Amino acid sequence: MGLLISPDHIRVLKKGRTQFQINNNEQLFIRGDEIELTPEQTALVKEFSLGLRKELPEIVDIAMDSMELGFGALNKVIKGIAGTDAAQGIEEHFAVLQRSLMGRFARSGDNFYLAPQGLNELNDFFEGELSNQVKSIVTNSLSIMLDAMDEAFKKSDTEIEGKTVGLGIRVDLISAEVERSLKYNADRLEQKADAFCQRFETLDAIEARLQTQLPRLRNYDILSNETNINESH
Template sequence: MRALLFIVCLISPLTSFADLKCDIDLKYGVVVNDRQIRIVGDQSRTMYQINDTNQLIVLGDVIELNPQQLAELHDFSSGIHYVVPKMIILATEGVELAVETVENVYQGLVGADNTNYEKVQSSLQRVQDRIKKKFIHADENFYIGPGRLENVNDLVDEEIEEQLEKAFNTSLGGVLSTIGGLTEGGSEETDQKTDDLSQRLEAMGQELERQVGSKAQYLRKKAHWFCKKMNHLDQIEEGLRASIPQLKEINVITTSKINAKEPTK
């Protein structure tokens, strides 16, 4: 039981986002570079694009805008230009932190020579591959694919989350096998094994806190900022869709009410 409690503590940096929920649904892909924003639908079809924050083209047609609409378009496009690159960095760093933590816990407890280690690495690699396909930075372009982002702490959709859970479950299986081996041998030998494992866990926990704790808190604060920013952009988009008929059926960002609790220091 003491060993299991240690394991829970080891992964606590990754659960420090628990009070920060934000449902974000991107109905379309978003491509951003310095000069334009493209909203991309099925088969890479451009639904609309914004050039230089002040020109709107919907399905190939240039839309004439009044001053109020131009101001809202400028606010919306400026926000997208600002948030999308940072969102891609946040997603990448968050998953890298999760992968690094799972690997460190597994190696520290059962070692890289364990037969299940390759399975763990394979599952974690699939997580990273999915992130690279969903959040892309190529040359001057930033791209985010469509999909629901349910928890801003990991910024991954359900399929990616399943891969991460699979990796952790594989890791946990190896860890529990190690703990199960503690009961082999006599009572004195079992006590020695338990003490050795407890020392390893304590040392690992201290090292992970040193390596991961501050970074996890930093990412958490960035995630809180991102959630509020996306909520604000959703409100601006709703105003554009209400005033520009050509955008009425194109709803890019959908968010729910966020938990605005500030990250703990």
């Protein structure tokens, strides 16, 4: 099912029709019927609504940060060894990948849309289609760099800050700079992803509690249903 988040409501859609809706983080409608909620249920609905607003768009941010981290490093290496013109092709491929990823989502200001897909399907997209495209780009990049290094060996040494520097030293300098940048940013991203996973599990448990209180919601599971399966046993 698709998920639409706007400032006033959250809607879960199937074939374009709203299955259930949360208004202003506290009113719940299932197939057009307003559900009378107890104070406890209202609190759960609010907690779940606020969690969806925060966490689902975070998936996009982490995915984009991951791609930018890897391609930023790759781009820096290619520019350092093969020059700006060689890196332009990689930047164009990266833009295609970004569009492919964003095709799974739509985000404009405070509005967010998650196209109909399961989280497992989204995982398959990252590990399958997207991964293969990344491998192809990296392979092409290595070919570009090897050609550039071959040309560099045939030419005179390069000057850096007024000093003549051989290709081997130039590669070492670029590698050290990229490695420092990668380590810092990868550690930061890993911490961000770990924190997200913990919050996501908490949100999944909230959804399970809400479905226990309001059984009609079991037909419209948004997050992974692992928690629900475990509780049913």
